[in-house]
Amino acid sequence: MHDDTQPAALDDNWQDDANCLGVDPDLFFPERGASTREAKEVCRGCVVREQCLEFALQNGEKFGIWGGLSERERRRIRRQRAQAARSIVGA
Numbered sequence: 001m002h003d004d005t006q007p008a009a010l011d012d013n014w015q016d017d018a019n020c021l022g023v024d025p026d027l028f029f030p031e032r033g034a035s036t037r038e039a040k041e042v043c044r045g046c047v048v049r050e051q052c053l054e055f056a057l058q059n060g061e062k063f064g065i066w067g068g069l070s071e072r073e074r075r076r077i078r079r080q081r082a083q084a085a086r087s088i089v090g091a
């Protein structure tokens with residue numbers, strides 16, 4: 001399984017295989033406090049979930065569901081990566 005604390009390489013065409021192609025984009029950008037369950041279910045069956053998440057992390061996407069994760073969940077991964085990078089530097 002991919003280690004979320006380490007950045008992964010991206011190719012450019014991953015969006016062609018997105019499970020959310022043709023799905024209402026509003027689902028992925030819910031109003032504050034609205035359910036993210038349906039969007040996450042689409043992401044769960046997506047073959048490019050990992051690339052999508054990585055794209056959002058590397059581009060600092062602040063809004064919406066990417067790679068099956070909410071803004072808050074992505075912030076946590078960014079924090080973990082920053083901590084991991086600091087521990088390498090400090091080693």
Ligand code: SF4
Binds near residue numbers: 015018047050066068
């Ligand atoms: S992980 Fe979710 S948001 Fe990303 S491409 Fe797949 S279905 Fe779309």
